[in-house]
Amino acid sequence: MKKRKLFIGYYHYGVILTYISVAAAITGICFSVGGNRERCPWVGVICLLISGVCDAFDGAVARTRKNRTREDQMFGERIDSLSDLIAFGVAPAMIGFGMKINRWxxxxxYAVFVLCALIRLAYFDVTEEIRTEDPNCGKRKYYEGLPVTAVAFGVPIFYLIATMFPEFSVARTAVMLFGYLLIAVLFVCPFKLPKPSIKGIVVIMAVLAVILAVLLTVHLKVLS
Incomplete structure (x- = not known):
């Protein structure tokens, strides 16, 4: 007899990084938009970096679980894409909005950026499901189009460049809008991008750490 669950879904360690990624993204959105308090898009950028790190390792962590059921595996795949849309689609758009680049x-x-992220994620899910129907398919060696996780690398760089210019300046606005449009186009362009090796992932993590250090140094100095 199948054990009755208290809640639907899965709550084991294999999905915890995905849940943390979503929590970080929502936190970043709230700080970026601000509401009745001062907007802090730089906190949104830090949360984006956290989501990027979580996404880089969530698959590896999930695969360490033994005796995964097909339902468990499919749940992980679906929730990963849904979380990516929030973390690397909606949340980054709110960073730009929080920088007061918010005229109608x-x-x-922002709509094009989120839509292209959505299309990229859905297309990847479909092609990956078809590809894995072949039992001898092996591991994927290339991505088609820019993976949405690359936003955790790209948007912080554009943010750092943009904040070199005065608030409300044309240059500041142009840098961010160019970044969003460039990334959006790369999401849906049919070019092949090799999957990063272990060394490549280490380099990416190092760059993200440098970006995080710069953000904390600059903004904590301003706050003090």
């Missing part, structure tokens, strides 16, 4: 005619740029 900028909204289509």
């Amino acid at each position: 005619f900028f909204i289509p740029v």
Whole structure:
């Protein structure tokens, strides 16, 4: 007899990084938009970096679980894509909005960015499911189009460049909007991008650590 669950879903360590990624993304959105208090898009960028690190390792952590059922595996795959849309689609768009690049005619740029992320994720899910129907398919060696996780690398760089210019300046706005549009186009361009090796992942983590250090140094100095 199948054991009755207290809640639907899965709550083991194999999905914990995905849940942390979503929690970080929501935190980043709240700090970026601000509401009745001062907006802190730089906190949103830090949360984006956290989501990026979680996404880099969530698959590896999930695969360490033994005796995974097909249902368990499919749940992990689906929730990973849903969390990626929030963390690397919606949350990054709110960073730009929180930088006061929020006039009504900028909204289509954010909409295109999120839509391209959505299309990229859905297309990857479909092609991956078809590919893995072949029992001899092996591991994927290439990505088609820019993976949405790359946002955790790209948007912070554009943010650091943009904040070199005065608030409300044309240059500051142009840098961020160019970054969003460039990344959006790369999401849906049909080019092949090799999957990073272990060394490549280490380099990416090192760059993210440098970006985090710069953000903390600059903004904590301002706050003090």
